[in-house]
Amino acid sequence: MISIPDTRSATPADTNDSPALSGAAQAAMAAGIPDSTKRAYSGDWQRFTDWCTAHGRTPLPATPETLIEYVTVLTTQPRPDTGRPYAPSSIERAIASIRTAHRAANLLPPETKGARLVLRGYTDARARSKDPQTRARKASPALPDSLRAMLDTLDRDSLAGKRDAALLLLGFATAGRVSELVALDLADLQETDEGLLVSMYRGKVRKLTDVAVPYGSNPSSCPVRAVRSLVAAMGEAGREAGPLFVRVDRHGRVAPPMLRRGVPIGDPEGRLTSQAAAQVVERVADAAGLVGQWTGHSLRRGFATAARKAGHDMLTIGRHGGWEDGSKALLGYFEQADQWQENALHRIGL
Incomplete structure (x- = not known):
């Protein structure tokens, strides 16, 4: 304060x-x-x-x-x-x-x-x-090809790898800010015939929203399958309630104790911090050899850019991703995505 x-x-x-x-x-x-x-x-x-x-x-x-x-x-x-x-x-x-x-x-x-x-x-x-x-330092957008390169660096048989894959794919699919992702609990996920319904609190617009995440066409980059794999692994580790994204040590232990000078620190349930979630994106992008400015915001920006390139309109994209109607930030992403596809010089006869 x-x-x-x-x-x-x-x-x-x-x-x-x-x-x-x-x-x-x-x-x-x-x-x-x-x-x-x-x-x-x-x-x-x-x-x-x-x-x-x-x-x-x-x-x-x-x-x-x-x-x-x-x-x-x-x-x-x-x-x-x-x-x-x-x-x-x-x-x-x-x-x-x-x-x-x-x-x-x-x-x-x-x-x-x-x-x-x-x-x-x-x-x-x-x-x-x-x-x-x-010049403003903008996060590089995590587009599908970049996401697949990042996923390829993960050991998806391990609990940590399953967590990181789910974080990347669900972050992209919901256009989630890292603060919104780490706030998710297992109880916020609802399985449906079409995919997942994710109850997510959008901090900037102060709304609790239900984000529909359908199955992906490629199993390796499907957010629904990635989250389901993580939830199953968490259950095997004895975690059937509480945070979705948690600390995992190199031995695969969930929420290992963290001490500083003998005093416990960190969330007692092991919930990842926003900074830790952003570091996952940065670390995996570096492992994939991706060039650019990779941050936790890369997932959100990547969704907006990819959805625009796929032909979706601003209202549909904005409401899915928790932007205010007419958001200037979202409009800025559109302008960057459209600068070639919707260039004003097209079809004018030069």
């Missing part, structure tokens, strides 16, 4: 005598913010307050001049964690986190016109520079 003073003791930003929000009301509002956004905002706010402390400025309330100075710093210094320049979207989020902290403290957020002028000039300069470092 963003570390800010208790709003019940902050000076009200409005001019009436209404009391500040109670702790319960603040908690209820916080529950409406995705965890990933909270973590990002918390980091943004910490970096801003650290900078203010180092430069003798007040973070709360911050003046428009302080915000302009801070945004200028972000446009001129590389990120300490990556060494790459800050993306405009990252700076935009930093501005949003500062304004959110002010509103949560019942204070008027600083005016942002000057800071956004700095950001606009920075965005324009990045585009004109043609510097490869300023």
Whole structure:
């Protein structure tokens, strides 16, 4: 969470005598913010307050001049964690986190016109520079051919191999984010004559959806068969309830204990973390010798790209994969998939 003073003791930003929000009301509002956004905002706010402390400025309330100075710093210094320049979207989020902290403290957020002028000039300069470092690093799409190459590297007779195959194929077939995949339990799977019905919570749209996953035409890359094989192996290992995707050690043991200085760590049921699921994708792509930027998001992007190339429309793809209707992110995937097949120069007579 963003570390800010208790709003019940902050000076009200409005001019009436209404009391500040109670702790319960603040908690209820916080529950409406995705965890990933909270973590990002918390980091943004910490970096801003650290900078203010180092430069003798007040973070709360911050003046428009302080915000302009801070945004200028972000446009001129590389990120300490990556060494790459800050993306405009990252700076935009930093501005949003500062304004959110002010509103949560019942204070008027600083005016942002000057800071956004700095950001606009920075965005324009990045585009004109043609510097490869300023280009967004996009996950490579895991298309069917790439998926098959990744599957070929797995020992699918082992429990770990069955888990990794099911994670790759179900992640692709549901367009699942890694956070959504690792949240799945065995009870979330329903066998039908046509395939699997997967009850999946879509975090970004905050909906529990039933995703229909039909049988694949190729048994080796069929998500239904891969999941069924994993579930059977889990049952043989004595796991018939709980998480679908779990830790497996090199001896094939499910959810082996993890200790740090003698203290148990990790999920007691062995549920994979989002980071561990993403590392499966990265590791298997590397083993397959695939070139590109491979992340957990490669599965979701691969589904959108492959489905578009297969001729499915945006609404069908979006609702299957848990995108909001008219999603700009999904539209961006379409533009990349369509740049050759639906090129505007086709059939105009050149």
